[in-house]
Amino acid sequence: MKCRKCGGRAALELRRHNAAFCPPHFLEFFRKQVAEAVHKHRMFTREETVLVAVSGGKDSLALWDVLIEEGYQTAGLYLDLGIFEYSLESKAKCLAFAAARGQKLVIERVADAVGAPIPEVQKATRRPTCSACGLSKRYLMNRAALEHGYQVVATGHNLDDEAATLFGSVLHWQMDALPRQSPALASTHPKLVRRVKPLYRLSELETAAFAFLRGIDYIVEECPFSKGATSLAHKELLNRLEESSPGAKHNFLFGFLEKARPAFARAEAVELQECSSCGQVTTGAVCAFCKLADQVKRRMIE
Amino acid sequence: MKVILRNPRKEVEVSGQRRVKDLLTELDILPSTVLVIRGNELLTGDTVVGGDDILEVRPVISGGGGLPAPAVPVR
Numbered sequence: 102m103k104c105r106k107c108g109g110r111a112a113l114e115l116r117r118h119n120a121a122f123c124p125p126h127f128l129e130f131f132r133k134q135v136a137e138a139v140h141k142h143r144m145f146t147r148e149e150t151v152l153v154a155v156s157g158g159k160d161s162l163a164l165w166d167v168l169i170e171e172g173y174q175t176a177g178l179y180l181d182l183g184i185f186e187y188s189l190e191s192k193a194k195c196l197a198f199a200a201a202r203g204q205k206l207v208i209e210r211v212a213d214a215v216g217a218p219i220p221e222v223q224k225a226t227r228r229p230t231c232s233a234c235g236l237s238k239r240y241l242m243n244r245a246a247l248e249h250g251y252q253v254v255a256t257g258h259n260l261d262d263e264a265a266t267l268f269g270s271v272l273h274w275q276m277d278a279l280p281r282q283s284p285a286l287a288s289t290h291p292k293l294v295r296r297v298k299p300l301y302r303l304s305e306l307e308t309a310a311f312a313f314l315r316g317i318d319y320i321v322e323e324c325p326f327s328k329g330a331t332s333l334a335h336k337e338l339l340n341r342l343e344e345s346s347p348g349a350k351h352n353f354l355f356g357f358l359e360k361a362r363p364a365f366a367r368a369e370a371v372e373l374q375e376c377s378s379c380g381q382v383t384t385g386a387v388c389a390f391c392k393l394a395d396q397v398k399r400r401m402i403e
Numbered sequence: 404m405k406v407i408l409r410n411p412r413k414e415v416e417v418s419g420q421r422r423v424k425d426l427l428t429e430l431d432i433l434p435s436t437v438l439v440i441r442g443n444e445l446l447t448g449d450t451v452v453g454g455d456d457i458l459e460v461r462p463v464i465s466g467g468g469g470l471p472a473p474a475v476p477v478r
Contacts, residue, residue: 102447102448102449102450111447112444112445112446112447113445113447114447114448116435121447124445158465159463159465160465230467231467234467261464262466265466304435305436305463305464305465306435306436306437306438306463308463309438309461309463310438310445313438313440313445313461314445321409321410321461321462322409322410323410323465324467326467327465327466327467330466330467332466332467333464333466333467336464336466337464340433340435340436340464341433343435344433344434344435
């Protein structure tokens with residue numbers, strides 16, 4: 102297979118684009134897709150400092166690598182979930198990545214904020230692990246950005262992540278989730294930072310290939326709690342569809358963003374207020390994170 | 404050739420030559436879900452492998468979360 106641009110030996114075939122690229126031209130393609138995402142959704146400027154949420158995995162480290170190489174001002178944010186060896190290894194990968202590139206890495210421990218590491222939270226609340234983990238991460242990303250003075254948080258969500266989330270939302274007609282699905286969520290409150298997903302145009306295979314070709318040492322092992330996760334089942338279905346119909350995932354996501362999402366936008370804006378317990382933004386009197394932390398505290402005492 | 408699979412880690416010996424895409428079909432792996440690595444190079448589906456090759460088949464799917472399907476009430 103030959104590179105579409107130079108005719109050299111291809112390293113990766115992109116069936117949905119009916120193209121293949123050699124390593125240098127694939128890296129160029131990848132960076133162009135990120136630049137297009139940042140530009141199209143006005144994600145951030147060169148004057149802003151971007152807080153990149155990193156997990157030690159391929160997506161977030163690939164994202165951080167691109168932004169550094171493109172000359173953006175960045176800092177990393179690692180949320181220590183306290184998931185045994187997995188967290189120890191993923192933190193070590195993030196620390197090594199940041200040190201090798203002379204970048205700042207902010208580290209926050211979930212246990213300090215919620216009262217227990219993620220495995221204990223699951224036991225204490227009987228809430229699905231990924232649900233408590235996702236809630237904690239969203240809350241702590243926003244809080245860390247505010248505390249450290251960053252206007253925008255970038256996450257490594259890729260095309261497959263976004264298509265799987267959309268699939269799950271449509272499958273259950275989650276009318277509150279559909280309008281929120283976007284590559285860029287603007288700040289709609291002084292205590293809510295902008296959240297962006299610069300990799301949403303790139304597939305999981307592409308972010309993995311980029312990380313490999315850039316020599317990024319990322320954690321290949323999966324979170325032990327992700328086994329059996331619903332989103333992985335949705336990804337598998339979509340991948341089977343993609344196999345017989347290349348471009349299906351792309352068209353599903355991009356068709357939604359361009360044509361359908363406006364129809365799901367709420368007629369009335371959601372009213373945001375500050376949580377009476379922690380002061381972070383919420384739609385109710387007490388935010389979901391404080392309710393979770395309170396539940397953990399009570400169960401730990403019992 | 405030796406094929407190293409991850410998550411869980413497993414090594415399999417495969418004899419003869421074949422294209423990467425045929426190898427993945429035999430292993431019941433969707434090509435879009437893995438990188439096929441030989442040394443420091445990525446291989447496309449049409450690359451013929453075999454002999455003394457040592458291949459790593461590295462999964463690319465990650466993530467968790469998503470809501471389980473809610474129970475449908477009986478009417």
